[in-house]
Amino acid sequence: MxxxxxxxxxxxxxxxxxxxxIFAISRLLPGDPVRTALGExxxxxxxxxxxQEMGLDRPYPVQYWRMMVGIAKGDFGVSLSTFRPIAGDLxxxxxxxxELAILAMGVSILVGVPLGVMTAVRRNKLSDSIGRAxxxxxxxxxxxxxxxxxxxxxxxxxxxxxxxxxxGRIHVDRKAPPEVTGAYLIDSLLAFDFSLFWHVSGxxxxxAVALAVSPMxxxxxxxxxxxxxxxxxxxxxxxxxxxxxxxLITYKYMLRNAFSATLTIIGLLFGYFxxxxxxxxxxxxxxxIGRYGVRALQLKDFNAIVAVTLIVGLGYAAANTLVTLAYxxxxxxxxxxxx
Amino acid sequence: MTDAxxxxxxxxxxxxxxxxxxxxxxxETLRRSPLSLVGLVIVVFVILxxxxxxxxxxxxxxxxxxxxxxxxxxxxxxxxxxGTDVVGRxxxxxxxxxxxxxxxxxLFVIVFAVLIGVPLGVIAAYFGxxxxxxxxxxxxxxLAIPSLVFVLAVSSLLGPSLPVVIIAISLAxxxxxxxxxxxxxxxxxxxxxxxxxxxxxxSKMRIAFREILPNLTSVLIxxxxxxxxxxxxxxxxxxxxxxxxxPPEPEWGIMVAEGREQLPDAWWLTTFPGLAVFVTVMGFNxxxxxxxxxxxxxx
Amino acid sequence: MTALLEVEGLEIxxxxxxxxxxxxLRGIDLALREREVIALVGESGCGKSITAKAILGVLAQPPLxxxxxxxxxxxxxxxxxxxxxxxxxxxxxxTLVPQHPLSSLNPMFTVEQQFFDLMNYQGRARVGFVDYWKxxxxxxxxxxxxxxxxxxxxxxxxxxxxxxxxxxxxxxSGGMSQRVLIAMALLGSPKMVIADEPGTALDVTIESQINDxxxxxxxxxxxxxxxxxxxxxxxxxxxxRVYVMYAGRVVEEGATHEVFNAPRHPYTAGLLxxxxxxxxxxxxxxxxxxxxxxxxxxxCAFRWRCPYATAACEGVVPPLVxxxxxxxxxxxxxxxxxxxx
Numbered sequence: 001m002x003x004x005x006x007x008x009x010x011x012x013x014x015x016x017x018x019x020x021x022i023f024a025i026s027r028l029l030p031g032d033p034v035r036t037a038l039g040e041x042x043x044x045x046x047x048x049x050x051x052q053e054m055g056l057d058r059p060y061p062v063q064y065w066r067m068m069v070g071i072a073k074g075d076f077g078v079s080l081s082t083f084r085p086i087a088g089d090l091x092x093x094x095x096x097x098x099e100l101a102i103l104a105m106g107v108s109i110l111v112g113v114p115l116g117v118m119t120a121v122r123r124n125k126l127s128d129s130i131g132r133a134x135x136x137x138x139x140x141x142x143x144x145x146x147x148x149x150x151x152x153x154x155x156x157x158x159x160x161x162x163x164x165x166x167x168g169r170i171h172v173d174r175k176a177p178p179e180v181t182g183a184y185l186i187d188s189l190l191a192f193d194f195s196l197f198w199h200v201s202g203x204x205x206x207x208a209v210a211l212a213v214s215p216m217x218x219x220x221x222x223x224x225x226x227x228x229x230x231x232x233x234x235x236x237x238x239x240x241x242x243x244x245x246x247x248l249i250t251y252k253y254m255l256r257n258a259f260s261a262t263l264t265i266i267g268l269l270f271g272y273f274x275x276x277x278x279x280x281x282x283x284x285x286x287x288x289i290g291r292y293g294v295r296a297l298q299l300k301d302f303n304a305i306v307a308v309t310l311i312v313g314l315g316y317a318a319a320n321t322l323v324t325l326a327y328x329x330x331x332x333x334x335x336x337x338x339x
Numbered sequence: 340m341t342d343a344x345x346x347x348x349x350x351x352x353x354x355x356x357x358x359x360x361x362x363x364x365x366x367e368t369l370r371r372s373p374l375s376l377v378g379l380v381i382v383v384f385v386i387l388x389x390x391x392x393x394x395x396x397x398x399x400x401x402x403x404x405x406x407x408x409x410x411x412x413x414x415x416x417x418x419x420x421x422g423t424d425v426v427g428r429x430x431x432x433x434x435x436x437x438x439x440x441x442x443x444x445x446l447f448v449i450v451f452a453v454l455i456g457v458p459l460g461v462i463a464a465y466f467g468x469x470x471x472x473x474x475x476x477x478x479x480x481x482l483a484i485p486s487l488v489f490v491l492a493v494s495s496l497l498g499p500s501l502p503v504v505i506i507a508i509s510l511a512x513x514x515x516x517x518x519x520x521x522x523x524x525x526x527x528x529x530x531x532x533x534x535x536x537x538x539x540x541x542s543k544m545r546i547a548f549r550e551i552l553p554n555l556t557s558v559l560i561x562x563x564x565x566x567x568x569x570x571x572x573x574x575x576x577x578x579x580x581x582x583x584x585x586p587p588e589p590e591w592g593i594m595v596a597e598g599r600e601q602l603p604d605a606w607w608l609t610t611f612p613g614l615a616v617f618v619t620v621m622g623f624n625x626x627x628x629x630x631x632x633x634x635x636x637x638x
Numbered sequence: 639m640t641a642l643l644e645v646e647g648l649e650i651x652x653x654x655x656x657x658x659x660x661x662x663l664r665g666i667d668l669a670l671r672e673r674e675v676i677a678l679v680g681e682s683g684c685g686k687s688i689t690a691k692a693i694l695g696v697l698a699q700p701p702l703x704x705x706x707x708x709x710x711x712x713x714x715x716x717x718x719x720x721x722x723x724x725x726x727x728x729x730x731x732x733t734l735v736p737q738h739p740l741s742s743l744n745p746m747f748t749v750e751q752q753f754f755d756l757m758n759y760q761g762r763a764r765v766g767f768v769d770y771w772k773x774x775x776x777x778x779x780x781x782x783x784x785x786x787x788x789x790x791x792x793x794x795x796x797x798x799x800x801x802x803x804x805x806x807x808x809x810x811s812g813g814m815s816q817r818v819l820i821a822m823a824l825l826g827s828p829k830m831v832i833a834d835e836p837g838t839a840l841d842v843t844i845e846s847q848i849n850d851x852x853x854x855x856x857x858x859x860x861x862x863x864x865x866x867x868x869x870x871x872x873x874x875x876x877x878x879r880v881y882v883m884y885a886g887r888v889v890e891e892g893a894t895h896e897v898f899n900a901p902r903h904p905y906t907a908g909l910l911x912x913x914x915x916x917x918x919x920x921x922x923x924x925x926x927x928x929x930x931x932x933x934x935x936x937x938c939a940f941r942w943r944c945p946y947a948t949a950a951c952e953g954v955v956p957p958l959v960x961x962x963x964x965x966x967x968x969x970x971x972x973x974x975x976x977x978x979x
Contacts, residue, residue, distance in 0.1 A: 010479075017480035025496050132374060136628070140621035142572055144579040145595055145613030152603050234741040241694045241736075241832075242822055243729030243760040248770075252755075256746045275487030279576055293488070294580055297495035309492055313484040332746060332806050 007324070011317050015310070019071075022309045023064050026302040067306070076307035081299045086307045089292060094311070095182025096169060097281070097288030101273045103185070103204055104211035109266070112216040113255075116223030116262075120231070121250055131224055138217020143276050147210035147283040154206060165203050167285040174199060207284040211276050215269045222265050226258035233257075260331055267323035274312050375629025381622025389438040401428035402436035404587040412605050422607035425597065430607060433589035434615050440501070440590045441619065445570040447505045448512055449563055456513035457555070460520025475521065481514045490573060491582055499582045508573055512566070519562060523555050557634035564627035568620035575616045591616050641710075642830055642862050643670040643693070648707035650688055650697070660931050663688055664886040664939075666707070667958065670830065670862050675853070677877035677894065678866045679909070683928050685886040686866045687737075690832045693864075694734055695724050712829075722763045729760040729826030735833040735852070739815035739840070743807035749818060750803035753787040753825075754780075760826055790821040794851060813844040817851065824855060830862045837872070849876060870913055874898050882906050885928055885939035888958060892965030900977070902967035904944045907977035938969070946971055 051057050058066070070077060076086035119131030151166050170176060170184060177187035177196055185204065188197040230236065231254070239249050274290075281290035289308060296304035393399045397419075407427030415422045421430035463474035481489070486508075493507035577583025578592025586593050591612040598608025645668040651661035663685045670676055678686045691697045693709055695716060709716040711731060716724060736742040743752060758773040759765045773779040784803070791799035794817040807815060816836060823831050833852060837845030853876055856863045865876050873880050873894065880897050882890040882905065890903040901907045908924040926943040937952040938944070944951070950970050958966040961973065969975070 013476070014479050014483045017476070018483050021480060022492065025493060129374075136374070136621055136624050137617075140568060140572075140617055140624050142575055142579075142592075142595075142613060142616045142620070144576055144592070145609065145616065148595065148599060148602070148609055149613070152606075234736060234738050235744045237691075237696055238734060238736045238742040238819065238822075239744070239756075241691075241696050241728060241734035242756060243725065243733070243826060244756060245759050245762045245765040246725075247764045248755060248759060253744045253747070257744065271485035275485035278487060278491065279580065282580065294491070294582075297491050297582055298580075300495060302496065305492055305496065309484060309488065312488050316485060317483060330746075332808075 007321050018313050022306050026306055077303040079301050079304045081301040086304050093289045093292045097277055099183035100207055103208040107208055108212040108216035112219030116220040120224045120227035135217045135221035138213050144279045147280050150206055164206055169203050169287055170200055207280050207286050211280045223262050226261045230254040230258050263327055267320045270319035271316050374625050378622050378625025382626050385619050388435055389442045392435045392439050396432035396435040398429035398432040401432045402589045415607055421611045424608055430611055434611055437589040437591045441571045444505055444574045445567045448508045448570050451509035452512035452516050456516025457520045460517035461524050464521045464524035478514050478517050486511045494582045501584050504583045561627055561631045564623055564630055568623035572620055641669045642672045644710040646708045649705040650702055651705055652701045662886050672862055673860050675863045675877045677873035677880045679873050679880055680883035684883045686883055690834050690866055725763040726761045732830040733823040733828045735820055735823045735836045737835045737838055739812050739819055742819055745807050748804055748806055754783050756825055757783050794821045812840045816848050832864045834866045889968045902961045902972045903969045904946050905940050
């Protein structure tokens with residue numbers, strides 16, 4: 001418990017530092033964002049008025065303070081491109097990204113872990129080469145390209161049929177399920193609307209797969225290496241010599257030990273999921289924070305940029321904290337030994 | 340009795356196995372792992388293409404803003420191996436010249452990241468205390484957001500261009516090297532040879548750089564090789580989103596983005612630049628892995 | 639009494655990075671009768687552990703390969719058994735007491751959990767989903783297993799077994815871990831247990847406690863034991879017969895007290911002389927180290943270090959010859975030499 005509090009404290013310090021960093025960079029940009037937002041034909045009075053409204057005429061420390069106070073209250077300011085409160089936009093787009101990220105993470109673990117174990121346990125040359133090739137390819141493939149490729153290959157008309165939808169989260173003509181979690185997959189199940197569930201799963205499949213490729217490859221690689229390390233260990237030998245079934249040794253005992261290293265990677269991978277989401281969401285027009293963020297960046301909407309950056313940073317840090325906690329649960333030595 | 344035997348025996352111990360040299364290990368590893376060899380070949384190939392790009396590209400002028408509407412959107416043929424794009428430029432030439440851009444970015448970024456990150460990490464670990472803590476806190480701030488997001492933000496806010504891309508990625512990347520150096524130095528710090536140097540009166544700075552640095556080298560070499568691949572990926576992603584190198588530069592990411600509008604008909608516009616990224620990054624990864632085996636086996 | 643275990647001409651080797659054949663075990667012959675305790679004695683690297691692993695069937699193949707030989711357990715050649723049948727023998731047939739107690743138990747699971755798994759699934763090569771959950775979901779089974787575990791822990795003289803159940807291996811001392819491992823080895827009531835230097839990693843006092851425990855349990859249960867050690871003193875205390883190994887071969891075998899009182903092989907004699915005695919004599923050792931397995935060639939592996947070597951030792955690998963009283967030694971000069979202990 002003390003550990004959690006300490007981590008939270010560190011988190012706050014890092015967030016503050018991050019907000020300073022982003023604020024500084026955003027205020028350093030050349031050109032006037034208000035002028036850009038209002039367009040070339042804006043009259044000076046309009047510019048002056050908007051500048052004053054947005055508080056951009058105040059000294060920098062005051063601006064920073066106002067921004068932080070606002071954030072603490074949940075107000076991220078107003079977008080310079082849509083002129084809507086950013087907090088509102090975030091509330092709409094965040095659940096979509098979280099849903100996608102979690103599904104992608106699930107896919108990468110569910111595919112990466114068994115493949116990693118299998119390529120480690122089967123000692124023949126073929127599975128070894130396949131495993132390594134998959135691992136390397138998965139990490140090297142550019143996400144934007146892969147996303148495009150599967151979008152084309154799996155969604156075009158093949159033999160006269162559309163296999164999977166290419167853009168968006170749900171068809172324009174269909175209604176989203178009543179909001180409980182914000183995740184369409186869960187909400188449609190909760191509403192017992194199975195046809196809707198089937199429908200939205202089609203939309204999420206391709207983006208999730210595209211997002212999962214690289215992490216899956218990393219998980220496969222790391223788990224394989226960890227399992228190979230475990231194989232030489234004494235407890236494996238003893239258990240086997242005393243008659244423990246081999247699949248039990250592999251999937252219960254060895255995997256548990258091997259998983260620790262993979263867990264660290266999963267923490268780092270959250271960072272990849274968030275960053276990769278920016279690209280995947282753009283390619284598939286998935287209405288999430290990533291696509292919102294990219295638009296904000298392309299339009300130089302720096303209120304939105306700051307907001308997205310902070311949310312992303314917070315999410316990443318939260319995910320890493322979860323991973324650290326999971327570590328403790330997984331490995332009893334960390335839980336019970338006093339450092 | 341024993342004399343009769345001594346003349347025939349090699350040593351009293353019995354023959355001892357020979358020691359292996361580093362080159363031998365390298366050749367062995369490459370021989371046993373064809374993947375690493377493939378990686379090496381790819382990397383050398385790409386580097387050569389980048390260096391000699393303008394001379395080997397069949398239509399080097401197409402790397403810029405030239406326009407030739409008569410030849411637009413032609414599929415791959417004998418004249419244009421990779422086809423032509425929407426304004427008639429030869430895709431092969433653009434891919435070849437594009438390699439220069441990607442490798443340039445990677446080179447500069449790695450150099451900056453190493454030159455900034457490694458010394459900072461070493462200093463932070465060796466001197467410890469407030470200075471060390473401060474450096475690592477700053478490090479954590481930079482690491483708090485995923486690299487892509489950070490680089491996107493910096494690049495867009497400063498106005499995307501080649502130098503900005505390099506600066507942005509370097510700002511994100513030094514952190515990993517600082518962290519790596521920090522960790523390595525911390526573990527080496529206690530080693531005896533460092534203590535010996537301290538006892539013999541060498542200054543702290545000198546110890547930090549002369550004794551500890553060489554031990555970082557093998558870890559660094561592997562990481563640098565792998566990182567070149569990742570930086571290329573990052574640069575291409577930026578290009579794809581329009582927040583990296585700007586058109587009409589033949590950067591691979593931009594080419595994929597521009598080609599997107601022509602899908603699925605002019606498939607060659609997205610396929611070849613994307614493949615270029617894939618193969619290049621794969622090559623560096625394979626090589627890096629091979630180096631890992633070689634350098635690891637030596638210890 | 640018929641032999642429980644017979645190892646005949648076992649040869650094990652591997653191909654090294656240059657493609658050369660390296661033979662680690664160059665023809666081992668062993669025989670173990672029921673209720674007998676034999677000691678496998680030799681320096682590190684002589685092949686004792688490999689022999690044990692080969693018998694248990696846990697040798698890493700690849701990269702190692704069993705090139706020739708037979709391992710007959712209760713008359714059946716283990717090397718020809720299908721995997722499932724081999725696995726079925728682990729537990730009721732033979733088990734292992736390992737060398738490093740602190741790393742031989744999985745650190746992530748409690749003692750109770752590991753005993754549960756061993757008790758309920760021992761001997762099966764694979765356990766299916768249903769078979770896995772059946773005993774876990776049955777309250778009677780769980781209680782029953784728990785009681786049997788406590789009994790097993792008590793048998794190895796562990797104090798407060800109920801507490802130990804919930805502990806993780808890193809919370810146990812070396813001696814306690816070793817007792818737990820012995821309890822595990824006894825679980826299936828095996829006919830034979832192989833103890834691979836079980837005390838080496840422990841303090842000397844603990845080591846002797848463990849050895850006493852082993853000897854007592856093995857005798858009480860009517861088991862046979864192969865005790866692997868480099869310590870001649872322990873061998874002489876525990877074993878009825880001793881096999882002295884050097885560079886992958888047995889160089890001498892026989893009843894323990896006979897071999898140690900009047901060795902017939904120069905290596906055995908050297909080992910005995912090297913045992914420190916409470917006196918003012920300087921330490922005696924055997925000069926040199928084990929030879930590189932690739933370079934032994936066609937002669938006696940000991941010839942470089944042997945004070946009695948002649949040119950004859952070069953040409954032929956000395957076979958184990960009968961030297962009377964049921965003893966054998968692998969030395970061309972075995973019959974003519976008189977060696978002091």
